[in-house]
Amino acid sequence: MSHDSTSTEDKLIRMANQIATFFESQPEQERIDGVAGHINKFWEPRMRRQFFELVDNGAKGFHPLVLNAAQRIRRPAPAQAGHG
Amino acid sequence: MSLIHEIDYGTPASTAETMVTLTIDGRDISVPSGTSIMRASMEAGIQVPKLCATDMVDAFGSCRLCLVEIEGRNGTPASCTTPVAPGMVVHTQTGRLKDIRRGVMELYISDHPLDCLTCAANGDCELQDMAGAVGLRDVRYGYEGDNHVRARNNGDINAKWMPKDESNPYFTYDPAKCIVCSRCVRACEEVQGTFALTIEGRGFGSRVSPGMHEHFIESECVSCGACVQACPTATLTEKSVIEIGQPEHSLVTTCAYCGVGCSFKAEMRGEELVRMVPWKDGKANRGHSCVKGRFAYGYSMHKDRILNPMIREKISDPWREVTWEEAYAHVASEFRRLQYQYGRDAVGGITSSRCTNEETYLVQKLVRAGFGNNNVDTCARVCHSPTGYGLGQAFGTSAGTQDFDSVEHSDVVVVIGANPTDGHPVFGSRLKKRLRQGAKLIVIDPRRTDLVKSPHVEAAYHLALKPGTNVAMMTALAHVIVTEGLADEQFIRERCDWSEFEDWAGFVAEERHSPEAVETLTGVPAHLVRGAARLFATGGNGAIYYGLGVTEHSQGSTTVMAIANLAMVTGNIGRPGVGVNPLRGQNNVQGSCDMGSFPHELPGYRHVADDATREIFEKMWGVTLSSEPGLRINNMLDAAVDGTFKGLYIQGEDILQSDPDTRHVAAGLAAMECVVVQDLFLNETANYAHVFLPGSTFLEKDGTFTNAERRINRVRKVMTPKNGYADWEVTQNLAQAMGLAWNYAHPSEIMDEIAATTPSFALVSYDYLDRMGSVQWPCNEKTPQGSPIMHIDGFVRGKGKFIRTEYVATDERTGARFPLLLTTGRILSQYNVGAQTRRTDNVVWHEEDRLEVHPHDAELRGIRDGDWVRLASRSGDTTLRALITDRVAPGVVYTTFHHPTTQANVITTDFSDWATNCPEYKVTAVQISPSNGPSEWQVEYDEQARRSRRIAGKLEAAE
Known part of the structure; x- marks a missing residue:
């Protein structure tokens, strides 16, 4: 049977949306900082880099709260390139 | 070194506080009231002969050997069943007693084989000891009479x-x-x-x-x-x-x-x-x-243990045995190459929750100080990471609040998503003991676990909810407590943030959270939920114990918060008998979390972005540390598939078998260029490894494990490592090969470094542990004896935080294609992925994983008990044999995952907890159908595994 594989981008969107879904239920003043704080705290730079690539290119499927929080998510330094 | 002899006091200790003084054989002794004369004598150093008494069980008074004489009392009472009284004068050795005891022993020995020299108990036989103690010289009855001795x-x-x-x-x-x-x-x-x-x-x-x-x-x-x-x-x-x-x-x-x-x-x-x-x-x-x-x-x-390091270029090659030096040099040069070629963040490590604190500390140190990134994670990712997050948010510490002794003071115990009689058996026995004394039990579990009804134990409530609806259930319990005025307002006002409580109380009080409203989600009749909530709120000391049935869900962290809310709203925090008690899975999973195994935290749960914390370690280690969080296990695998993550050092964990969505894990591992596995056996992950470093067992090294109650216990080396080195030595040698100037001579020096850098461990040292036996962290200037109960006068974070817990249905839903819900669990005799227990005689109790199916679902599909069934989800399919039982509800199937051939994780999906990415093992939509035998995937997998385990110059290893 075929394996319904999910791309890393799709997973990032889903993870961000899950975080937003939790904070959406919290008191209003905590929502945006909640989402941004959580992603800042737990997402490795390349994940945030991928996240911003998606946001900056207007990727579809993000929860509105994620997009509202995006400004407060730290933009990581550009990827440290390898020599390969 | 000699044999540790523990004193058997004959009867259990009395917990009474009043002391009683009496005289035994001319010696004055004070003991707690309720103590038996036998125990009091032993405390005074006088051993009364005994056979049927031992201090692990209550006195029984059957052997008539422990008789004593008491001045002013008639007869010869048994010292085991007679409690002490003030001023009592006891004689344990008189002519009369000697005669009686000798007579009793004569009768015993007249029906006992006289093969002492060849008997296995020779040197450790109480009957032999007592024959000596009473001076038995002759058996007047002879040995020829009626007996049980001879065929x-x-x-x-x-x-x-x-x-x-x-x-x-x-x-x-x-x-x-x-x-x-x-x-x-x-x-x-x-x-x-x-x-x-x-x-x-x-x-x-x-x-x-x-x-x-x-x-x-x-x-x-x-x-x-x-x-x-x-x-x-x-x-x-x-x-x-x-x-x-x-x-x-x-x-x-x-x-x-x-x-x-x-x-x-x-x-x-x-x-x-x-x-x-x-x-x-x-x-x-x-x-x-x-x-x-x-x-x-x-x-x-076991003969399967691998004792020599091995390397290979491609995972399709057979393994080649090499020297340790060659293996270290190979890993060092490969990791250097990968970092040069793909960037500093292209490599990482996984610490082992089976290894010691010291070993775990070294692996995360190697990643942080040696690799220069924070790409380190541990198996807690897939089990209790939501506990760390949830309790950290609510209380301020990422650990359980009690010691195990606490259960002896509980009046109402909630067990949710845990099966302690199988998963944590010794705690299970301690819990059952308290339940037999009259404590009430509420079980929240989709399956009828043994605790629900077993001899002399019966749950007052079994809320058999649909898998995936924990949050709805916990919020409904809170709804009842709040709306029926059962909240402990005084506790909340004193210990918690009142405005957060008010906000939360308003939230849970909404009608949509009532038991009646959520009945359609959970499938549990509302009156049972109301009854359980009332019992918990009003029944005295209430304690909550939970396991992976709480954490391994897309809302795992939310459920942990809901549990914390429930404990706070009923005032059940900060004293014996209450609290929030995560039953941690592996021996040292608490310790591996404490030691900074998570990619965002340095030891002691301090975020890598915290400058002051980083500075402590930067000074100690002489390096600059990254302030950015690293990749979690599942993120590493995603990055590997994407081509940005290339090398992984895995100590003592089998991610291919234990992590969800096996195909994805396999794809991630296969995409890496250097996978280093350090383990006892060629585990499943090693099928995809390029370097194998032999590990050592807990019997072969010194160190410490930290258990679910935060107790730091010593692990002591009793034999030389068969592979030559303890795991901490292997990591140290590898670090040295990578150019790090580590020089620990003994694990105690690693613990000293932990204590010097981590405030909650400040007073911990091997000397101190030897003196104290064990301590529970925090153990520092403020709590030098350690901390059996936490949050006694207030929460670590200050005020306890109530957090709204909105139920969100998992995306993993049943439908026409996959109409059943699969949930997973454990069995007593096997452990986790079975790498250890499958290599013992424990297999006699559980030689294969079975799929529990309700008779109704089985009949519908023409499946009989013992039939092979195909189990399929959107991730993959496998086959195993069915076990028809009504322990599971219709619509729910259940299996264990102790055997690699079962491939239960081919079925589980990549859904995970919103906060921590802890996988959603406990809910997978599946379909089952009759089958003839192993699936194509299982056959392929077996073949790949077999080929992958070949060692050049050796016969194929058979498991």
């Missing part, structure tokens, strides 16, 4: 004789040597709580009987070993003692199975382990054990 009496068949029962793989029962003291029967009842043993017959015909005159293996016996420990003769004896002989020295160490962390005496003869005996002073287990810790250590000497 034939003068050629005639002796109907009273019974052959030895050797059915249990670990111990034998020889009825010919039994003195019917009932110690085994009482140990099974009082300590283990299984009630598998009884005395059948009466008078001279009395015999110990497992079940209804069955063999041990066919009875309800769970092989915990309590009866063997209790037996004063060779009637119940470890087979290892029969084979090897009596041990000559012992060391106290800590079990390497589950998160209970039982203390054992490893009893040795030279470097040969004779047996593991639970240590009475062990504060987690109080002298009890389960079949795994007590008996299932044979894996450590």
Whole structure:
């Protein structure tokens, strides 16, 4: 049977949306900082880099709260390139 | 070094506070009231002869050997059943007593074999000791009369004789040597709580009987070993003692199975382990054990152990044995190459929750100081990471609030998503003991676990909810408590943030959270939820115990918060008998989290972005540390598939078998260029490894494990590592090969570094642990004795935080294609992925994983008990045999995952907890259908695994 594989981008969107879904239920003043704080705290730079690539290119499927929080998510330094 | 002899006081200690003074054989002694004369005597150093008494069970008064004379009282009362009284004057040795005791011993010995020299208990036999103690010189009755000793009496068949029962793989029962003291029967009842043993017959015909005159293996016996420990003769004896002989020295160490962390005496003869005996002073287990810790250590000497380092270029090549130096140099140059070629963040490590704190600390240090990134994670990712997050948010610490002794003070116990009698058996026994004393039980679990109803234990409420609806259930319980005015307002005002409470109370009070409203989600009748909530809120000390059935969901962290809310709203925090108690899975998963195994945290749960914390370690290690969080295990695998993550050092974890969505894990591993596995065996992950570094067992090294109650226990080396090196040495040598100037001579020096850098461990050292036995962190200037109960006068974070917990249905939903919900769990005799227990005789209890199916679902699909069934989800499919049972509800199927061939994780999906990415193992939409045998994937997998385990120049290893 075929394996319904999910791309890393799709997973990032889903993870961000899950975080937003939790904070959406919290008191209003905590929502945006909640989402941004959580992603800042737990997402490795390349994940945030991928996240911003998606946001900056207007990727579809993000929860509105994620997009509202995006400004407060730290933009990581550009990827440290390898020599390969 | 010599054998540790524990004093047997004959009867359990009294917990009374009033002291009573009496005179025994001319010596004055003060003991707590309620103490038996026997125990008081032993405390005064006078050993009254005894056979049926032992301090692990209550006094019984049957052997008539422990008689004493009391001035002013008639007769010769038994010292075990007679409590002390003020001013009592006791004589333990008089002419009359001597005569009676000798007479009793004559009767015992007249029906006992006289094969002392060849008996396995020789040197450890209480009957022999008592014969000596009472001065037995002659048996006037002779040995020819009615007896249980000989198969034939003068050629005639002796109907009273019974052959030895050797059915249990670990111990034998020889009825010919039994003195019917009932110690085994009482140990099974009082300590283990299984009630598998009884005395059948009466008078001279009395015999110990497992079940209804069955063999041990066919009875309800769970092989915990309590009866063997209790037996004063060779009637119940470890087979290892029969084979090897009596041990000559012992060391106290800590079990390497589950998160209970039982203390054992490893009893040795030279470097040969004779047996593991639970240590009475062990504060987690109080002298009890389960079949795994007590008996299932044979894996450590198993022929499958790999003892030489190996490397290979491609995973399709056979392994090539190399020297340690070659292996270290290869890993160092490969990791250097990968970082040069793909960037500093292209490599990482996984610490082991099976290894010691010291070893875990070194692996995260290697990643942070050596690799220069924070790409380190541990198996807690897939089990209790939501506990760390949820409790950290609510209370301010990422750990349980109590010690295990606390359960002795509980009045109402909630067990949610945990099956302690299988998963945490020794705690399960301690809980059952409290329940038999009258504490009430609420079980929240989709499946009817043994706790719901077993001998002398019955749950007041079993809320058999639909998998995935924990948050709805917990919020509904809170709804009842808040709306019916059952909240502990005084506690909340004193300890918690009142405005957050008000916000939360308003939220849970909404009608949509009422038991009636959520009934359609959870499937649990509302009146049961209301009853359970009222019981918990009003029943006295309320304690919540939970396991992976809480955390391994897409809302795992939310459920943990809901549990914290429930404890706070009822004021059940900060004293014995209450609290929030995560039952941690692996022996050192608490410790591996404490030691900074998470990619966002340095040791002591301090975020990598915290400058002050980084500075402490930067100074100590002489490096600059990254302030950015690293990748979690699943993120590493995603990045590997994407081509940005290339090298992984895995110490003691089998991610291919234990992590969800096997195909994705395999794809991630296959995409890496250097996978280093350090383990005892060629585990499943090693199928995808390029370097194999042999690991060592807990018997072969010094260190510490931290159990579920935050208890730091010593692990002591009792034998030389078969592979040559303890795991901490391997990591250190690897670090040195990578150019790091590490030079630890002993794990105690690593602990000193941990204590110097981590405030909650400030006072911990090996000397201190040797002195204290064990301590529970925080252990520092403020709490030098450690902290059995946390949050006593206030929460670590200041005010307790109530957090709204909105139920969100998981995306994993049943539908026409996959109409059933699969949930997973454990069984007593096997442990986790089975790497250890499958290599012991424990396989006699569970040789394969079975799929539990409700009769209704089975009939609908034409599946009979024992049939092969195909189990399919959107991730993949596998086959296993069905077990038809109504323990699961219609619509729910259940399996364990102890055998690699089952491939249960081919089925599980990539959904995970919103906060921590802890996988959603506990809910997968599946379909089942009759099948002829293994799936294509299983066949392919087996073939790949077989090829992958080839070692050049050696015959193929068979498992």
